[in-house]
Amino acid sequence: MTYSSIKGAWLAVAVAIAWLPAGFVSAQVKTLIADSCIHCHDESTDTSLDFDALDFDLKDEKTFAMWERVYDRVAAGEMPPEDEDRPDQTTQKKALAQIHDSLSKRSLAIQKENGRSTIRRLTRTEYEYSLHDLLGIKTELARLLPAENESGFDTVAKNQGISQLHAKSWLIAADAAIDSAINLGVEPDSKPQRFEMLELESVKNHFAPEGGKNKHIILGKEDDGIVIFESGSTYLYSLKKSGMDHSGTFRIRAEAETFRSDTPIVVAFFAGSYSRGQSRILDYWDAVPGETLEIDFEPTLRRGEYIFPQAFELMKSKDNANIWNVGPEKYEGAGLKLKWVSIEGPLHNSWPPVSATNLLPGVKFNKREHLAWRNNRHIQFDIETPEGNPLATIRKGISKLAARAFRRPLRKGEADEYLVIAKNALDEGAAFDKASRLAMRSVLCSPHFLFHSGEPGELDDFSLASRLSYFFWKSIPDSTLLKLANAGELSDDEVLRQQVDRMLDDQKANRFFGDFLGQWLELRRIDATSPDSRLYPEYDPVLRSAMTEESEAFFGELVKEDLGVANLVDSDFAMLNRRLADHYGISGVEGQHIRRVDTKGTVRGGFLTQAAILKTTANGTTTSPVRRGNWVLTSILGTPSPPPPPNVGAIEPDTRGTTTIREELTAHRNSMVCNSCHKNIDPPGFALESFDVIGGFREKYRSVEHGDAPKTKLFGRHIWEYKLNLPVNPSGETPDGVSFSDIESYKRILAKRKRNLAENLVRQLVVYSTGAEIQFADRAKIDNILKQCEDDDYGVRSLIHAVVQSKLFRHK
Structure with missing residues (x-):
């Protein structure tokens, strides 16, 4: 760039600067731009910042954002680049102070006028929990609403979309919620159904003589139950006749024992669905040799689901025989004996459910002599209203519902806005039940329920109660919060502190832990990929379930014990069960309940070495230091790397095992453009190369083609699916020149950045x-x-x- 072109560019900047707000530009700002910025950032250079074109009106959002970026990069020492002359420190300091002052004043003016936050809607998660707590139901509602944008937190207004689809979905979901709460249908038969496993039709067919429906016998047969020898044939003993006619809480009991096993066997129960074509794990336990496992738990099941058990960690026959080839009589491997399963539910103390009584206070539910058919369902109960005006009965229920749904006392006459709908329906001859439902639906579709709003300035006690409750419980405030808000006491600092402690100690805080971590650490993307079954044959649904349980319990432990933030990256404990401890190579952990385990002397401790994080930041086949490194920068340090230039190709890991990802990155970093970012991204990524796709510690990469056969065994059998090939090198150097040899030394470095x-x-x-x-x-x-x-x-x-x-x- 010639001297004359620099001078011309600076003159253009000087003219534009004249339009800046008073006090924004000082001699120091002018000098800083002229001496250290303009020669790389004008119209003739290929960068995202062009001082020739930059508008200086801070009322413009893009202009404000650009000046904010200028401030941050100069203040952080990232600009000017290291190989350029450094600006005079006194000039830079004064210039940054001027820019900071002007940006702060403009930002404060915006907040004073509009508030920090704008109106936003309930997320799908908040909507479902709100109606569960408001109506006393457990119906699945979130899936009826449009999916959330996965870019950033879904609680942020600018990340939320609102469309006609949302409006239509809210109507559908509100009807589903009300139908579940006011269920006048046939009372569910909640008597326990006991399934003797030997008596299941599918099991009888399996043991039928030659000519029956099965040629291969793979189940064992004992006097009091079946023996399961492998995990994949659940179709033989799925309890398909257990299909749920209602959503709700069910009690499931079962009895099982290990069979010819010296080690624990995992017993898990799943809920399957024909309509969705997928299953979900409900819970799991260890069957211990020499003991009878008596299972008794109460899961929430959805209408149309059925349940089935499954066994994992079954030790194989020492002669490597396959149950499919030799049959149960000659097979010498371990099995799980399952005797019987009992299902009871949905559990309820009265019918119609209590939720109906709460929504329709003062009415009687009379059982019909004969069933009626209304709204595509059988009706077993009629509603009898008190003598007099039925609208008064509806008013009582709607007033109570709306006050809780709107999270504040109703304004005078506000309930009438929703009663009009019921009155019009009654005038047109609608039944009391239908008129009531229409009014309730209008409440649940009201902006006062669906949106968080408010005026700029300090929140009133009711708005504070709402913000608190949706922060920690993802739902409406409970009676304690509302009582304090009504008394004007919640805004007292000490009262507020007490309520935060109460809410964090409540079981419902698990909603916060799961939802917050799911978005902050991207754990809701953990199932975006499935591990390659050849490279990672040890992966199963039990391990997958334990992964997220660990991360959520770990954050809960940090909150409970008020542990320092250094534990986020390097703690001396982990929250484990036996399945996860075995995966980590930590001995002495028994049972499948999550508990605090000392990890001194191991590589585990902190989020970075948790399997859920390591799986989320990998694909199903390989790991990438770039993906994992950028995750550390973004999620843990809050310093995300900018996206790569459009002309830079992606790095494709070699799954054949001929080159390592480090070797490919070394060539990639020879480019000056790439190295400016990769010097920050690669160090944490390299340190995390000690962990594979499912979070297992490794010293060599797995390969399907090249390498040596593993010396270890998987559940008593030789591993034939993969080989161990090139060595892992987890060493590196931080951008400021500090070397590390492995993940432990890197975690110690990172933990110092409290x-x-x-x-x-x-x-x-x-x-x-x-x-x-x-x-x-x-x-x-x-x-x-x-x-x-x-x-x-x-x-x-x-x-x-x-x-x-x-x-x-x-x-x-």
Whole structure:
């Protein structure tokens, strides 16, 4: 670039600067741009920042965002680049102060006018939990609503879409919820159904003599039950006649024993669905040799589902014989003896259910002599209203429903807006039941229920109760919160602190743990890929279930014990059950319940080495340091790498095992453009190469073609599916020149960055709980939150308390 072109470009910038707000531009800002910026960022250079074209009106969102980016990159020392002359530090400091002041003033002005957060709707998760708690039902509703945008938190207004499909779906979901709550159909027969496994029709056919429906006998037959020798043939003993006519809570009991086994066998129960063509795991246990396993649990089942048991970790025959080839009489491997299964439910104390009485207070439900057919269902009960005006009865129920749904007391005459619908229906000759339902549906489709709104400024006590409840419970406030809000006491700092503790200690806080981690750490994408069955034959639904259980229980433990943020990356414990402990190579853990386990002396501890994270950040076949490294930068440190230039190709791992991903990346990083980002991305990615696609620790890569046969066995048999090939190299060097040899030394380096870890967690919590992205004016408040918790090692519970007490949370 010639001197004359630089001078011309600077003149253009100087003219534009004249339009900047007073106080935004000082001599230092002009000098900084002229000396350190313009020669790389004008119309003649190929960068995303062009000072020739940059508008300086901070009222423009794009302009504001660009100046914010300029501020951040210069303040972080990323610009000018290391190989360029450094600007005068005094000039830079004063220039940054000027830019910071102007950006802060503009950001504060926006917040004062509009508030931090804009109106947003309930997410699918919030909608379902809200109606479950509001109506006392367990019907699946989220699937009736459009899917959420997976870019960022779904609580953020700008990430949410609203369309005609949403409006239609809300009507459908509201009807489904009301139908479930006011169920006047035939009372479910909740008597226990006991299935003797030997008496199942499919089992009898399986043991039929030659000419029956099965040629291969793969089940064992004992006097008191069947013996399962392999996991894949559940069709033989699925309890298909257990199909649920109603959604609700069921009690499932069963009795099982190990058969010819010296090690525990996992027994799991699943719910299957013909209409969806998929199944989900309900719960699982260890059957221990020499003991009878008595299963007794109460899952929530959906209408149309059936259940089936399945056995895992069955030790194979020492002679490597296959049950399909030799049959149960000659097969010497371990099995699970399953005697019987009992199903009871849906469990209820009265019929129609209590939810109907709550929605229609004062009415009587009279059992009909003969069933009636209404709205495509059999009706067993009629409604008898008190003598007088039926509209008064509807008013009583609607007023109670609307106040809870709207999360505040109703305004004078507000209930009448919804009663009009019922009155018109009654005037046209509709039955009381239909008129009531129409009014209820109008409440559940009201913006006052479906949306979070409010005026700029401090939240009133009812809005504060709502924000609290949707933060920790994903649902409407309970009676305690509403009572405190009604008394004007919830906004008291100490009362608010007590309520946060109460809510975090409640079982419903698990909703927060699961939903927050699912989005912050991307765990809701864990099933986006399926591990290759040849490369990872040990992967099964039980291991998959334990993965997310660990991560959610781990975060819950950090909250419960107020442990410091360094534990996010390097803790001396993990939350494990036996299945996961075996996967991690940690001995001494018995049973399938998740509990705190000491991990000193192992590589485990912290989110980075958890199987759920490691699976989510890999595909089904290979791992990528780029994917995992960028996940660490984005999710743990809050410093995401920019997307690669459009002309840079993706790196394709070699699944044949002829080259390692590190070798491919070394060639990739020779480009100056690539290296500027990969110097940050690759170090954490390399450290995490010690873990495979399903989170198992490895020293060599698995390959389907090249390498040596594994010396270890899988459930007593030789491993033939894959080979062990090229060695893993988890060493590297951080951008600031600190070397590490493995994941343990890298975690120690990362754990020292407590301030960065805490700041990122606070930012995630603020965005998630308030539904608004972090704005420039929020930075000082975040700094204040961090200062409050610094002396306590940034305890996770302390950080949550500080967030809730801050203006970021307590103001719209």
